[in-house]
Amino acid sequence: MNLDYIKPDNWSIIEEGFDADHVKASESLFSLGNGAMGQRANFEESYSGATFQGSYIAGVYYPDKTRVGWWKNGYPEYFAKVLNAPNWIGVNVIVNKEELDLNTCKSIKNFRRELNMKEGWLSRSFSAILQNNIEIEVNVKRFLSLELDELGAIDYSVTLLNSDAEITFQPYLDAGITNEDTNWDDKFWDIKSISEKGGQAFVESKTMKTNFHTCTFMQSHVFHNGKAIEVSPKVDQSETDIAFTYSKSVGKGESLSINKFGGYTVDRNHNQNELVKASKTVLDKAVTAGFSQLLEAQKKAWAKIWETADITIDGDVKAQQGIRFNIFHLNQTYLGTDAQLNIGPKGFTGEKYGGSTYWDTEAYCIPFYMATKDQSVARTLLTYRYKHLEKAIENAEKLGFKNGAALYPMVTMNGEECHNEWEITFEEIHRNGAIAFAIFNYYRYTGDFSYIPEMGLEVLIGIARFWHQRATFSTDKDKYVILGVTGPNEYENNVNNNWYTNYLAQWSINYALDCIDKVKDGYSEDYHRITGKTKITHEELSHWRKVADNMFFPYSEKHDVYLQQDGFLDKELITVADLDSSQRPINQKWSWDRILRSPYIKQADTLQGFYFFEDQFTTEELERHFDFYEPFTVHESSLSPCVHSIQAAKLDRMDQAYTFYLRTSRLDLDDYNHEVHEGLHITSMAGTWMSIVEGFGGMRVKNDTLTFEPKIPKEWEAYSFKVNFRDQIIKAEVSQKETIFHLEGTQDLKISVKGENVTISPGQKVTV
């Protein structure tokens, strides 16, 4: 299962030796991104082997007409697709009329790729003998600038090893691209103009239907043995692309290299008619600075990110590499500067799943961003959902709900539901609870209540109204039940009384009621604005309360556990350990009905509730539920191992916690699910971070206080992490012997460690 061709390294992802079978996986693993755009690690030069070409611009999508086998009332008309954008990285390389193509070379030696996560660049080097027997050495370095986030830069160098030859570089822009993920092979892009001036080239194109106007641009410079030379390029232009051709005769042992700058400007950030001008500005800045200076800036920018976000692990290089890989890709995907963006499940590394926003953001990503960045980033993510509130209300109306009830979409780009699978789209409604939970979690962590009167309360009211209407009073049970749902465990569909969903529903209503009271007491202006807008009445609130107070929770006396849903005990309860390994992964081996009637759990479901609401249960209760459910859990979702790692650590089961940690942190590096070629599991990477900070570090916030229960796997000598808590940076260094806390801040901070109160002062180290 493990790819294992990735070399263990503390700071880099390294591949040595060329294997065409690894190309698509490596294109995912070595992906680059800077929050505003990103791309798979496709080769710059032509490659005729199997490849998945992808370059993506944040927030630029296409509404692809829905494709289903059988239409169900209520399905959305389209699915917002992550959209492959024009290719700006391409550089054809020709040596004496023979094109470099790693798929057709006579031999390839010393192939090496490195994704340097510390400094934020990708390099590739190899020597190759071409079909014409000329041997060359190639060195490429590429990065997407954090400083100028519309810019990428490439330094591509060819050295002649065994002969003189004419080397031709043909940098190009290609807008004749397609999507891997497409329902109907629609044309996604309309090319508006292709132009060049003064060595700069521009392709203006717009997306069909959504009309995102973009400009893809490039400019290149050629160097002979490192010295800039003037070569007037030949310009070739077709309907879809533009290429500059630079040729020069070069002697044996000499090198010719090209610096190519390129990227995208988008009308989300510029006037639609000034994209070429904006692109020119970017290119001019790039050329003025030059590749080296830009690279230096890149290193500094990444150093700044790592300053707060880094986690170190001593004595376990694979674990170290895993966590940094996760933190790096999260930062490549989303930096929190643009309130219109969110954290797509594949980030900029693939197209699968479409959309940009799942409940993953609220359940898994917000804790990471909250603790590793300024708290404004988490607030921006919450604001994103506030801006989608009207759409969530419309979405609920389409499903028959009234009176401002809001159902947030399963997946979206602009607030509208995109998903079209009834058991998910209509029934995986627990997502609504995660959005309410994130508001609570943000306030708990940051202490910033202001979001709630400003925006959050309206969201909470819409969500509470949904739950109130979605519950059904069962005269048979004399309780409110929630029928026909899919929990986080998607290996159950259309079940009744999923415990997690019912619990979240009850909690969401109660939390909304609490917040209404608080806002009423402390923010009367906001209170009047909100009550005026939402028209909530005391009578309505009492109806909510009745539902919350009388919610049904399936429970087994025999096992003394809450049941995942009605009827769970009717299943044939054979544990995963007793399941023939030839049957796994069940999602590839079994038909869907068999999965559904089995007891097997895709990801934490009841345990997800115990994770969110840990305070509301005893450790004994957690242990009982963990022991009941984990043995049936196949962890076939990328979001599963992290929660289990955290809970195993809490239960002092460090071996199990460590196993789960490795599985979450190296999910993509080791390709547990045989699908890394499709892109990376970006959102679950935040779960990896949680499994160290919340799992091993035992970090929680209780009563406005950071608390820790530090533990360490026996495989590690030490580990450290930092969190930004209310504008102070706390660093924890945990070794087998002790834990040292360190505060970068301005005022004393009281924390709690293993139940003991500890005060740390700025600049001071405290050993516990």
Add this chain to the structure above:
Amino acid sequence: MNLDYIKPDNWSIIEEGFDADHVKASESLFSLGNGAMGQRANFEESYSGATFQGSYIAGVYYPDKTRVGWWKNGYPEYFAKVLNAPNWIGVNVIVNKEELDLNTCKSIKNFRRELNMKEGWLSRSFSAILQNNIEIEVNVKRFLSLELDELGAIDYSVTLLNSDAEITFQPYLDAGITNEDTNWDDKFWDIKSISEKGGQAFVESKTMKTNFHTCTFMQSHVFHNGKAIEVSPKVDQSETDIAFTYSKSVGKGESLSINKFGGYTVDRNHNQNELVKASKTVLDKAVTAGFSQLLEAQKKAWAKIWETADITIDGDVKAQQGIRFNIFHLNQTYLGTDAQLNIGPKGFTGEKYGGSTYWDTEAYCIPFYMATKDQSVARTLLTYRYKHLEKAIENAEKLGFKNGAALYPMVTMNGEECHNEWEITFEEIHRNGAIAFAIFNYYRYTGDFSYIPEMGLEVLIGIARFWHQRATFSTDKDKYVILGVTGPNEYENNVNNNWYTNYLAQWSINYALDCIDKVKDGYSEDYHRITGKTKITHEELSHWRKVADNMFFPYSEKHDVYLQQDGFLDKELITVADLDSSQRPINQKWSWDRILRSPYIKQADTLQGFYFFEDQFTTEELERHFDFYEPFTVHESSLSPCVHSIQAAKLDRMDQAYTFYLRTSRLDLDDYNHEVHEGLHITSMAGTWMSIVEGFGGMRVKNDTLTFEPKIPKEWEAYSFKVNFRDQIIKAEVSQKETIFHLEGTQDLKISVKGENVTISPGQKVTV
């Protein structure tokens, strides 16, 4: 809702006055078929208005690549599509260079269509003023021959009303046709050759992928004022079609007419290389006989069908028209002569739902064919499933079943599953029970046990094995449960312990065990063949018995009814009567999740079990369950009203029974579901027959004896029906006063009427 443009008539379907909005509906209602082929009532001449062109050849299908939104393991690769075949009915009509097109005429008068069900022909007449102001009268008659079932015949006559003119007939064959129902706009047909010789034209084409070779053919003759004339046609041919052009100048008041013979030969019935030859033979026979003689034969053939199948109703012309419409279309669709064919849900009237075989055949159609035709027809339908047993075993294997367990497909053409909606394909497994029930029902009705040792027992064993493996032992309930199913009520998906499914499962196992014993006792050669082939052991049978003996049935003490499934009582039990009518039909007004969590029932589910196994419950139990479930039933399936009509009649609720009867018998004529333009509901038509014979007539077979409980709706003066029971024809004439039985047969027959034994002798009438 009612179309109501169809004139009430005892024997014909009549439309008067042209309305372009009715064209597609009438194309369905006036469809023709002869068991071997069929076609929608498309106009012969050009029509530029909205139309759904369709001509279908029995058993000729295309495996259309599956289309889904989200693939689930176990889905079949294709969906067998009913395939629009080359058009042979077309006759362009040109008058002084102006083409006749009812969509562009200046005026249309006296438009009349008649589908004469007694004699099996379709006629159409009208007068029209063309754009060139020439007024013509048109009379057309068309039929598909029962005698020569590869042949259709058209008599098309034009009379000039206000001027002399040149009339041109252009009969053609057009193989450039497409399907309405297509997943990917595949090309379905490959045209092999187009030829003509001696006034006969042939288009040989074959279906893509399935390689059904067909020949479409035609030959025409022209008549001036009724007298045959020799006009040498001009021949035009393109890549997809061939046309003959006949022109003649005709005087005012005179007529020109054309007889066109056409149809299909198929390599299911002929050598692939001899299709043109076979077509020529058909044409030669047709020409020799001529239109009139063929029409006479047609009348005789339909008279023969009606001789046994007719039901008369006195005093209620709409009810009379309804039942004959149903009987007529059933006979147009399937005549029981070809063991490879079955009864498609839309017959030859449309493409929707694809495939040819659903559980409708076993549950609804077999009783009709058993009682109105020779019992060999029902045996042929059972044989069809026997021939698909291997495929049913493969189908079950794909879903993880072993040891010869058989799961018959939800829909099929060749035995392979075609359906691709997990909650149906994988979970609507009750279909398997209907197939076992049909075997039982056939033996009960015909007394012919021989099918069971010959074929049926193997089917029953495969089905029993499936149920045995599909049940799960619930330690919690100490019973066997069946998890994750969809019952006949498709408004519930993935439920546990659907009572109907569990009951059928138990019954199927017990019936298989009974039959094994009977075959062992009486057919030892077959027994050894079957046990050798299936390798059943005593141990296996005891496992089956354990499952059957310990099956769980959800039950409510409070209501004293079996529950449709686990958790039914948790629903908000608002009856349909109390549901705002603006919300109906719920399948058009509500999102799928809302339907699923509602209590509303699409068609009989628990009551379907009470229908199949009436003997096993008291009338009080039936009444209790009817009163509990019917009020929640929205009857949004065409298969719903008939069962309810039968049960209402049994419960002496004649008004309700009559209402349900009208709804089932005039479902398409009155277009209750707003979809008649897509085609007719063929299989549910057999339910209409049942609701008279089993409902009002109260006919059952008990202990090898026909029993009756005749009742009559107050709206009717009298009704009569015939059934073929064990090679004797029994006619029942029921009036408000009495019932008269009449026997056409050779030996005395004991029947039971309202619990009294009655003996009827051949030729004798008995009044009860």
